Amino acid sequence: MTNVAVLGARGRMGKTVCQAVTDADDLQLVAELDAGDEVTRETVAGADAVVDFTVPDATKGNVLAALAAGCHVVVGTTGWTDAGLAEVEAAAGAAGRNVIIAPNFALSSVLAMHFAALAAPYFESAEVIELHHPKKLDAPSGTAAATAKKIAAARAASGSAAMPDATAADPDGTRGGLIDGVRVHALRVSGLTAHEEILLGNPGELLTIRTDSFDRQSFMPGVLLAVRKVGGLPGLTVGLDHVMDLPGR
Ligand SMILES: NC(=O)C1=CN([C@@H]2O[C@H](COP(=O)(O)OP(=O)(O)OC[C@H]3O[C@@H](n4cnc5c(N)ncnc54)[C@H](OP(=O)(O)O)[C@@H]3O)[C@@H](O)[C@H]2O)C=CC1
Ligand SMILES: O=C(O)C1=N[C@H](C(=O)O)C[C@H](O)C1
Numbered sequence: 001m002t003n004v005a006v007l008g009a010r011g012r013m014g015k016t017v018c019q020a021v022t023d024a025d026d027l028q029l030v031a032e033l034d035a036g037d038e039v040t041r042e043t044v045a046g047a048d049a050v051v052d053f054t055v056p057d058a059t060k061g062n063v064l065a066a067l068a069a070g071c072h073v074v075v076g077t078t079g080w081t082d083a084g085l086a087e088v089e090a091a092a093g094a095a096g097r098n099v100i101i102a103p104n105f106a107l108s109s110v111l112a113m114h115f116a117a118l119a120a121p122y123f124e125s126a127e128v129i130e131l132h133h134p135k136k137l138d139a140p141s142g143t144a145a146a147t148a149k150k151i152a153a154a155r156a157a158s159g160s161a162a163m164p165d166a167t168a169a170d171p172d173g174t175r176g177g178l179i180d181g182v183r184v185h186a187l188r189v190s191g192l193t194a195h196e197e198i199l200l201g202n203p204g205e206l207l208t209i210r211t212d213s214f215d216r217q218s219f220m221p222g223v224l225l226a227v228r229k230v231g232g233l234p235g236l237t238v239g240l241d242h243v244m245d246l247p248g249r
Contacts, residue, residue, distance in 0.1 A: 004227060005031035005047035005071070007039065007062050012135075013053035013076060013216055020220040021051075027227065039065035047071050049227050056138055060084045067095040072230040074223065075101040078142030089236040100230050102240040103142030105222030109196065110240045112211040113143070116198045117150040119207055121158035123200035126151045127176070127183040131195040139186040143196055145179055146239070151198075152180030 004021045008014035009032035021029045031045040035054075039062055044050055050066040052059055056079025064087070066073045073092075080101060092099045104110060120126055128151070130144035140148075167175055176185040194213040199206060213219065222240050229243050237243060 001026060001028050002049060002227065002231075003028050003030045003045075003047045005029075005033065005044040005050045005066075007033050007037075007050060007052045007066075008054035008077070010034040011053055013219065016216040016220060017051055017053060017223055020224060021227075024224060027224070039069060041069040044069050044071055049074060049230055051075075051223065051227065052077050055079075060088065063088050063099060064091050067091050067097050067099070070095070070097065072097050073099045074226040074230055075099065076103075076105055076219070076223065078103055079138050080142070085236065085238060092235050098230050098233050098235060098237070100226045100233065100237045100240075100243060102222065102226065102238070102243075103146045104194075105219040105226065105240055106194070106211065106213045107222060107240075107244075108211040108218070109143055109194075109213065110222065110244065110246075112196060112198065112209050113147050113150055114241055114246050115209050116147055116200070117154040119200050119209070120151040120154040121160055123202050123207065124161070125163050125199070125201040126155070127185065127199050129185045129187065129197045129199070131187040131189060131192050131197075133192050133194070134188040134190055136188060139188070140177060140179070140184045141186065141194070141196070143194075144184050144186065147196065147198060148179035148182035148184050151182050155181075 004027050006014050006018050021027045030047050050071045050073050052062050052075045054077050059077035063073050128144050128147050130141040176183045196211050198209040
């Protein structure tokens with residue numbers, strides 16, 4: 001039996017994770033913590049693994065505290081910087097505990113990112129559109145940022161030329177943000193949950209890769225997989241694709 005503590009337990013994702021852990025035969029929910037609760041050896045109540053779905057401003061502090069409390073950590077919260085990841089990697093090494101951070105635990109989204117990276121070298125244009133519920137705090141989504149970075153890395157590795165774009169003026173920023181040279185567009189619309197579209201184009205053809213999370217249940221198989229695997233993946237792992245060991249990575 002693996003003991004699990006959930007941080008952000010009163011949030012949209014945290015509540016869903018608490019239920020999924022409770023429903024799993026091999027996992028036991030031992031602590032539900034939220035804003036205002038300290039993360040200590042006592043409050044995590046013997047957890048082997050801590051799951052963090054909180055807010056970008058709090059997640060790094062939570063991860064460092066959970067490592068100090070002797071736990072492995074699985075993180076879904078977005079907003080990570082390279083410096084923050086390096087700090088966590090060092091802390092995990094020092095504590096002898098492991099951390100998995102994934103911008104998206106939905107299998108459809110992990111596969112969409114993977115397919116986009118595989119396809120990117122074959123197209124001259126690539127842009128990312130992410131669509132979310134209006135209560136989301138950060139933009140662009142962590143998933144869209146990761147997607148853009150994977151596309152950019154694949155294009156760089158294959159020596160792709162710069163994308164064609166004749167835009168000479170964009171005073172209102174309607175061409176979207178640029179992440180590693182890839183355009184990213186963020187939509188916030190009531191009724192949506194979490195969605196992403198990746199458009200890859202050549203003269204006369206278009207490949208559209210789309211992923212839709214209609215329900216937060218979609219993230220649970222990935223979260224539980226990470227909880228079950230984190231003890232065996234030394235140090236810091238970023239992205240569920242590494243946990244799933246996808247072919248062609
Ligand atoms: N990786 C993935 O697959 C997914 C990632 N996410 C990401 O997960 C995060 C949470 O999303 P969501 O559940 O929708 O957000 P919510 O706002 O619904 O939940 C966040 C919860 O964390 C609490 N909280 C705030 N500060 C702290 C703290 N210091 N310690 C503990 N808890 C705290 C909040 O409390 P209060 O409201 O009182 O501030 C709230 O209950 C976001 O970054 C989101 O982008 C979301 C879905 C999937
Ligand atoms: O805030 C959300 O809802 C989501 N956040 C993650 C992100 O920023 O990529 C994952 C998913 O898109 C849902």
